[in-house]
Amino acid sequence: MAKKYDLQEVEVLDGNVAMTHALRQAQVDVLPAYPITPSTKIVELFSQFCADGYVDGEFIRVESEHAAMSACVGASAAGARVATATASQGLAFMIEVLYQASGMRLPIVLCLSNRALAAPLNVNGDHSDMYLARDAGWIQLCSFEAQHSYDLALMAFRIGEHVDVRLPVVVNQDGFITSHTAENVHMIPDEKATAFVGELEVVNSLLDNTKPITYGVQTEENWHFEHKARQHNDLLESKSHIKKVFEEFNEKFGREYKIVEQHKVDDADMVIVCIGSTFNTSSLVVDNFREKGIKVGVIAPRVLRPFPYEEFAEALKDTKVVACLDRSSPNGAVGMLYNEISGALINNEKTPIISNYIYGLGGRDVTIELLSSVFNDLTENLKAGKLTHKVQQMLGLRGPKCEYFGEKG
Amino acid sequence: MEKLLGWDEILPGACLFAFGEEIKENVAQTPRDSRKYSDNNSHQAHVSDWRVTKPVFNVDHCINCQFCWVYCPDMSIISKDKKMIEVDYDHCKGCGICAEVCPTPVKSLMMVEEFKSEEETLAAWPEKKKKEAK
Amino acid sequence: MLEIRWHSRAGQGAVTGAKGFAEVVSHTGKEVQAFAFYGSAKRGAAMTAYNRVDDKQIINNEKYMEPDYVLVLDPALVMSDSIILNHKESTTYILGTNLTRDEVLEEAPFLKGKRIHTVDCMKISLNTIGRAIPNTPMLGAFMKVSQMLPIEEFKEDMKLSLKKFPQKIIDANMDAISQAYGEVS
Ligand code: SF4
Ligand code: SF4
Numbered sequence: 001m002a003k004k005y006d007l008q009e010v011e012v013l014d015g016n017v018a019m020t021h022a023l024r025q026a027q028v029d030v031l032p033a034y035p036i037t038p039s040t041k042i043v044e045l046f047s048q049f050c051a052d053g054y055v056d057g058e059f060i061r062v063e064s065e066h067a068a069m070s071a072c073v074g075a076s077a078a079g080a081r082v083a084t085a086t087a088s089q090g091l092a093f094m095i096e097v098l099y100q101a102s103g104m105r106l107p108i109v110l111c112l113s114n115r116a117l118a119a120p121l122n123v124n125g126d127h128s129d130m131y132l133a134r135d136a137g138w139i140q141l142c143s144f145e146a147q148h149s150y151d152l153a154l155m156a157f158r159i160g161e162h163v164d165v166r167l168p169v170v171v172n173q174d175g176f177i178t179s180h181t182a183e184n185v186h187m188i189p190d191e192k193a194t195a196f197v198g199e200l201e202v203v204n205s206l207l208d209n210t211k212p213i214t215y216g217v218q219t220e221e222n223w224h225f226e227h228k229a230r231q232h233n234d235l236l237e238s239k240s241h242i243k244k245v246f247e248e249f250n251e252k253f254g255r256e257y258k259i260v261e262q263h264k265v266d267d268a269d270m271v272i273v274c275i276g277s278t279f280n281t282s283s284l285v286v287d288n289f290r291e292k293g294i295k296v297g298v299i300a301p302r303v304l305r306p307f308p309y310e311e312f313a314e315a316l317k318d319t320k321v322v323a324c325l326d327r328s329s330p331n332g333a334v335g336m337l338y339n340e341i342s343g344a345l346i347n348n349e350k351t352p353i354i355s356n357y358i359y360g361l362g363g364r365d366v367t368i369e370l371l372s373s374v375f376n377d378l379t380e381n382l383k384a385g386k387l388t389h390k391v392q393q394m395l396g397l398r399g400p401k402c403e404y405f406g407e408k409g
Numbered sequence: 410m411e412k413l414l415g416w417d418e419i420l421p422g423a424c425l426f427a428f429g430e431e432i433k434e435n436v437a438q439t440p441r442d443s444r445k446y447s448d449n450n451s452h453q454a455h456v457s458d459w460r461v462t463k464p465v466f467n468v469d470h471c472i473n474c475q476f477c478w479v480y481c482p483d484m485s486i487i488s489k490d491k492k493m494i495e496v497d498y499d500h501c502k503g504c505g506i507c508a509e510v511c512p513t514p515v516k517s518l519m520m521v522e523e524f525k526s527e528e529e530t531l532a533a534w535p536e537k538k539k540k541e542a543k
Numbered sequence: 544m545l546e547i548r549w550h551s552r553a554g555q556g557a558v559t560g561a562k563g564f565a566e567v568v569s570h571t572g573k574e575v576q577a578f579a580f581y582g583s584a585k586r587g588a589a590m591t592a593y594n595r596v597d598d599k600q601i602i603n604n605e606k607y608m609e610p611d612y613v614l615v616l617d618p619a620l621v622m623s624d625s626i627i628l629n630h631k632e633s634t635t636y637i638l639g640t641n642l643t644r645d646e647v648l649e650e651a652p653f654l655k656g657k658r659i660h661t662v663d664c665m666k667i668s669l670n671t672i673g674r675a676i677p678n679t680p681m682l683g684a685f686m687k688v689s690q691m692l693p694i695e696e697f698k699e700d701m702k703l704s705l706k707k708f709p710q711k712i713i714d715a716n717m718d719a720i721s722q723a724y725g726e727v728s
Binding site: 010011012145174176177180181182183184277278280281283284365366367368369 | 561562565566569574575576577578579600601602603604605606607
Binding site for chain 1: 413414415416417418422423
């Protein structure tokens with residue numbers, strides 16, 4: 001039996017440590033990992049928990065991230081509760097196996113402390129790795145602060161492991177900003193947290209000798225499509241189950257999570273759409289503008305996959321101007337959020353004026369001043385009733401103004 | 410203070426030139442201090458103020474095995490013709506790896522407090538053990 | 544909102560200090576934040592760490608800060624004008640140095656007219672803890688200057704956050720805090 005960890009009701013923890021406590025309380029059986037900044041602490045602390053007897057599970061040192069995810073696949077197919085952590089290049093190296101994991105319907109939990117992708121080499125936070133993994137068939141949850149990292153990591157097991165879902169889950173947190181900022185985190189006592197996560201219901205174990213089974217078979221044109229369609233269908237349907245888990249969590253522990261999180265969007269003329277910790281800083285900016293009587297709001301997906309089209313379409317149906325902020329280099333296109341949000345709103349009765357900002361790459365500071373400048377742009381657009389600049393702009397970039405797509409004015 | 414360039418001014422490819430101008434001479438034969446390193450070259454970045462302790466070299470014990478030269482993570486062991494010469498105190502960060510790997514029975518490299526002088530350190534160096542008579 | 548910026552070298556314990564401070568302050572029911580700038584923060588490189596303290600949840604994640612207090616752990620960094628970055632009129636400096644106030648002003652004229660306090664936390668940490676980790680004495684000095692918490696209450700809380708260490712180390716840290724509290728001027 002694992003030892004109970006002595007936790008105070010409020011601990012001052014960073015996102016990495018908070019997440020690792022969730023992994024400990026979920027009593028993960030196998031955690032294979034190859035540590036990489038800024039997720040290293042998760043791996044380090046989990047192996048410490050193992051060594052100190054706070055987890056009965058195993059920490060496996062592997063030779064690469066590709067091997068880490070491969071070991072996750074093996075252990076999960078065998079019927080273990082499995083998690084790992086990575087970031088950036090590590091995630092990039094895992095990509096091939098991410099698709100294997102989701103295709104084999106293995107409920108692995110991946111803690112991702114989001115970081116930029118090289119070159120140039122950079123250890124700081126942006127969403128390049130999150131975006132890289134977004135089509136890999138995993139459920140993706142997004143944390144805005146250390147508290148969420150803890151809560152979402154706990155809920156991730158409940159979500160992914162449910163027999164109707166059986167899909168792997170990424171829990172995203174902003175590298176350094178969330179992963180390394182210590183703040184007040186309300187902890188759930190071990191017994192309650194462990195009971196909430198519950199026992200893993202083993203499905204088709206590779207080690208069940210009464211029913212030998214093969215995972216990840218080959219399918220060609222006569223089978224492949226059906227498998228992929230089933231996976232897509234189940235990923236979309238997982239939304240209702242995610243909602244149930246969010247609700248149950250709220251009932252038990254009094255912290256509310258929604259598929260999309262909003263701050264003062266209801267009557268807002270102008271709204272920023274963003275992901276992660278930027279939601280929190282933007283909320284502060286929204287309050288500043290509201291004090292001046294300017295009706296602005298901010299909205300962010302809590303669940304990035306399955307993408308909440310309906311929720312966005314509903315929440316932004318009366319909004320007049322929208323800015324989608326992408327923290328990843330779009331490399332020759334509009335940003336992902338711009339695409340998704342435009343797609344979500346295009347069939348509404350009215351569609352707002354939508355623009356796209358690329359910001360915060362490689363950990364570039366996301367200041368109140370910069371976010372205020374976005375609302376100032378939006379105010380101009382609202383007054384003019386159309387875009388007063390090109391669709392896409394770079395926010396907080398040195399050098400001549402960078403703007404792309406569509407004509408001015 | 411480094412000059413921060415705009416996106417239109419940077420050298421594409423995440424590249425930096427090591428030298429300020431085209432190299433015509435054989436760099437290996439050029440004394441280090443006469444090489445025309447560019448401002449971006451890490452040779453121009455001094456880390457001596459990172460040190461709490463510094464390695465001091467004692468030529469009397471050294472067997473020129475080159476371990477220190479191989480293991481120093483910052484190329485701060487100066488060696489020429491397979492002979493250990495000195496420590497480059499501008500680029501040595503004081504990690505102590507060189508002293509750790511030095512294999513001589515009495516170390517030929519020792520980490521001492523930054524403020525101790527080389528002379529006083531050498532004067533206080535531990536003695537070689539005399540071979541015991543059979 | 545109270546905002547603090549720490550200047551130190553990686554390895555001198557600024558991050559630990561900022562986190563320890565945040566933890567202690569959280570026991571009084573406050574909301575806290577502790578973070579740092581990490582580049583390739585190798586041991587010995589100059590670095591900064593930050594605290595925010597407020598009565599309500601801190602949702603500001605910008606790194607930009609106009610600090611109320613600047614705490615400088617490393618004596619050499621006292622002379623670097625990077626410590627006055629984004630300062631405001633009310634910014635108070637606690638400088639870890641063996642120099643007197645006048646000597647500091649002589650060496651670092653950019654500090655003239657600013658609210659400065661000095662304490663030799665490097666010496667105190669070497670004398671008490673036996674290592675050059677001046678973070679706890681700096682916190683002792685900060686408690687004196689800011690009058691944020693009664694010193695005994697602070698020490699009791701600090702003991703809690705150090706509880707995983709051997710008693711000897713806890714005692715040494717308590718000594719360091721008291722000494723710095725008494726010596727800061
Ligand atoms: S102390 Fe470290 S950096 Fe300095 S010479 Fe030795 S190995 Fe190199
Ligand atoms: S490791 Fe020691 S013996 Fe070998 S070359 Fe260096 S100083 Fe000399």
